Amino acid sequence: MFRTRTQHVLTLLASSFFLLLALASCGTNATGSPSSSSSASTKGNVIEVVAAEDFWGSIAAQIGGEHVHVTSIITDPNADPHAYEPTAANARTAADAHYFILNGAGYDPWAEKLLQSNPSSGRKVLNVGALNGKHEGDNPHMWYNPDDVTAVAHKLHDDFVALDAADATAFGQSEQAFLTTGLQEYHGLIxxxxxxxxxxxxxxxxxxxxxxxxxxxxxxxxxxxxxxxxxxxxxxxxxxxxxxxxxxxxxxxxxxxxxxxxxxxxxxxxxxxxxxxxxxxxxxxxxxxxxxxxxxxxxxxxxxxxxxxxxxxxxxx
Missing domain, CATH: 3.40.50.1980 (Nitrogenase molybdenum iron protein domain)
Structure with a gap:
């Protein structure tokens, strides 16, 4: 179970009314376009997801819906994912993640170092390269492989259910919506x-x-x-x-x-x-x-x- 994101209003003269408000926690909502912030969810647990790259973050946000909060580290179209240098803020974000997605296969070695330098026993990691049987030296651009995209969507669904079984139905619906309606034009063009x-x-x-x-x-x-x-x-x-x-x-x-x-x-x-x-x-x-x-x-x-x-x-x- 994950604690939802809260903002506590604490003052020395706080009344019981404000204390009750502080206990009424609220989650966050992630959209199909991942960012470092999102609007609040009104119920359920929220899985803090960090994606090394925004293309995997977008998919995670759509599979997780309001039950995940996604932060993608690389979101600048002008950035070079191969040579990215993580910041102190990236390290703090990775340390707080419940779920971390990296591309793997030698594409983002900085992400692996980020995880190693910010260990967390409760954090689950999805290495997309390992999932799809790719290793350093293989072509790492798996988000351009329609079959690999589908495999990642299935894995995200399964992992989110494992982390938050209470919202399994919602994750299933979101996965189905992404793979059918969401990717309909994509597959049609192909x-x-x-x-x-x-x-x-x-x-x-x-x-x-x-x-x-x-x-x-x-x-x-x-x-x-x-x-x-x-x-x-x-x-x-x-x-x-x-x-x-x-x-x-x-x-x-x-x-x-x-x-x-x-x-x-x-x-x-x-x-x-x-x-x-x-x-x-x-x-x-x-x-x-x-x-x-x-x-x-x-x-x-x-x-x-x-x-x-x-x-x-x-x-x-």
Whole structure:
């Protein structure tokens, strides 16, 4: 059982009336777009949830509804989740969490260090990489894999029920609403793109697109070693760089999907080549954009951009 969030009005002359008010605790409500604050809930226990990244925080907020209060650490679209430096406030937030979500698979090692330096025997941790069988060195961008998103939603539901069994029915309803109504447009766009453009050769700036491309039925022909190097900030081999440039110049790809939050020195040359070759360049990002968007609105907006770029490049409307 978790104590709900309260504000006590204590003065030396406090009357019994105010003492009763102080005992009437109230919870917090989390919305689909996580933030560090939320409105009050009028009943039930509130699970304090901290997410290293806002995309997992958004999903947690929707599964938990009014029975969770979600704080996401990385909410700035301009922040680099790989190189984030936690603050003292982040440490206090992590220490007070009942439930902590990190991406794992080497994506946010700072989050693991944050947990280790702020131990709590009562805190439950969801490592998404471990849940989905991913380890450091594997592609960590699991929020771009529709199957992994579903797995996380199920896990959040199960863990919230374990922490607050009294609200199991509410968690079940919220999970069902997220997976059906919430993700309806998202899954519809994925199905539409796959139906119209399956097998279409495409390129990408890094491995963030490596899970979504096959889900869309697209043939990602950019070398895996190139995608991984850009994602991890390591040197790109001359051979891979030449291959990517040749694929663009000779129009072997129809679109080039670009992560606008990861811009290594070579990327502007690649984008200029794509522009010269009249190859559309739809953009995607690592974190919620805008910062107050829900997971599904963010993803659906990006899918629409990819769909439009494919339509332009192929003439298939």
């Amino acid at each position: 199905a539409d793109i796959k139906a119209k453009y399956a097998g279409t050769p495409v390129g990408a700036s890094e491995s963030i697109f490596s899970y979504l491309a096959p889900a869309l039925g697209l043939k990602l022909i950019t070398p895996d070693s190139y995608l991984k190097a850009v994602s991890e900030g390591t040197d790109i081999s001359a051979a891979d760089e030449a291959t990517v440039e040749q694929q663009i110049k000779t129009r072997q790809i129809t679109i080039f999907v670009y992560n606008s939050q990861n811009t290594p020195n070579n990327i502007q040359k690649v984008l200029n080549l794509a522009k010269t070759a009249a190859i559309p360049v739809p953009t995607i990002t690592e974190t919620l954009t805008p910062a107050n968007a829900s997971f599904q609105d963010w993803q659906s907006s990006q899918l629409k951009g990819i769909q439009s770029a494919l339509a332009t490049a192929t003439g298939k409307k």
